[in-house]
Amino acid sequence: MKMPREMKEKSRKGDFERHTRWAPTCDYYDGESKVVIHFSGTILRYLVGMENGYTWYRLRAIRNLKSEYAIKLLEICAQWRDQGRSQVYTLERLRERFGVVDSYPTWADLKRYVIEKAVKEVNDRSDMSVSYEIQKQGRSVVSVVFYPKAKYQDDLFGPKPM
Numbered sequence: 001m002k003m004p005r006e007m008k009e010k011s012r013k014g015d016f017e018r019h020t021r022w023a024p025t026c027d028y029y030d031g032e033s034k035v036v037i038h039f040s041g042t043i044l045r046y047l048v049g050m051e052n053g054y055t056w057y058r059l060r061a062i063r064n065l066k067s068e069y070a071i072k073l074l075e076i077c078a079q080w081r082d083q084g085r086s087q088v089y090t091l092e093r094l095r096e097r098f099g100v101v102d103s104y105p106t107w108a109d110l111k112r113y114v115i116e117k118a119v120k121e122v123n124d125r126s127d128m129s130v131s132y133e134i135q136k137q138g139r140s141v142v143s144v145v146f147y148p149k150a151k152y153q154d155d156l157f158g159p160k161p162m
Contacts, residue, residue, distance in 0.1 A: 062126065069114050070121035072098050077128050077148030086146040088135065094144055107134075107141040115144070127151050 025038040065071050076097065080086040091110065095101045098118075104110040115132065123129050128148050135143040 064125040065121055066125075067118060067121055069098055069118040070125070073115075073118040073122050073130065073146070074126055074128060076146055077122065077130050080146065081128065081148045081150055084147065084149065086148065088143045088145050090143045091141065 024040055027036040027038075029035070062071050062074055065074065076086055076089075089097065091107060094115075095104070095110065098114050100110070100114060104113055119130055119132065127150065129151055130149070131147045133145045133147070134141045135145065
């Protein structure tokens with residue numbers, strides 16, 4: 001097992017340097033798919049207050065997703081869920097977000113192999129539903145807007161029995 005990475009910090013005066021391990025102790029539970037990480041007090045001050053400026057979503061929301069495109073779409077949706085609408089993504093920016101810059105050069109291919117499959121998987125297997133709208137310039141698609149919506153707890157398990 002590799003040792004956890006260290007964080008190096010110099011004093012303002014430069015008279016000392018502190019080396020802090022991110023996680024001095026990690027507990028691995030065989031057969032349970034469980035890891036417990038114990039952080040040092042020094043690291044905790046960096047972790048506390050990280051709510052702002054980061055996209056948060058429950059790991060439970062992505063555990064059933066198989067496609068990397070679905071996971072990336074869920075990240076986009078989680079980032080914009082409170083607004084109910086994502087920013088406008090140009091096709092170039094969308095390809096960057098999905099990591100397919102050199103693949104799927106046409107809108108038809110991008111839509112068929114990436115977006116449609118990711119939307120279907122997110123809608124079927126996560127705690128969010130998403131739809132999207134294309135924006136055209138003439139006859140060409142130039143950008144996409146996603147509309148994420150959190151599913152209610154009841155929706156996750158299907159309709160209530162009568």
